[in-house]
Amino acid sequence: MAIRDRGMMKWQAAFQLPELAKTQRDFWRYTERQAKPIIDEHEAEEFDLRIIYAMEYDHSVKLTVWDDGFTLDITGRIHYVDPITHELRIEVMLGGVERVSFDSIVRVKVVN
Template identity: 30%
Template sequence: MSEVIHDKRWEQKFMLPEHREALLNRKQDVKKIEQPILDEYQLEEMARVICEAMEYNSALIIRFYRDGFIEEVAGRVQYIDEVKKKLHMKDLKGDTSLIPFLSLVAVETK
């Protein structure tokens, strides 16, 4: 009786690119989470921290939900767009991010 030894490295080297991409996408989908639901107190506290940071031009770390994942950006809030309901934030590299209010998960001072 002969025994076949499976080597995952060998299998991955000979996998078609589209199969490898599908496998990676499936792994990413498994890691996705549902958007956290915040209570009234958490929302008020985040608003207070944002307003205070804008007043003193302090840097913040903002965590927000996007497409099943929690993302993080560190920087300063430039202004709040009440009409579009988004924060305009400039990160520490100088890039601008538009973060929808409804996607906010956490805000803290840096």
């Protein structure tokens, strides 16, 4: 006689409160948040020089962007620097264009 296992159904009774599970996920996500790093004038000038260099010689850049407590990396070629809206337009490898605000940039690295 074979044993019939109900799989994940046997654990469903423990998760009858979806609101509780969502609250716990949100809490753990909130505890992983980081404060926005402070960028001084020297670092901002270094970022500008790296961006100008990458645009002039058509190199890719790897930007680390701060977004609501978390950092994410964007890699691509800088297409346009918009001084009016204070944004960079970056052609990502998938063919799309990302818009990144100057204020959210935490790190700039030139990739050959």
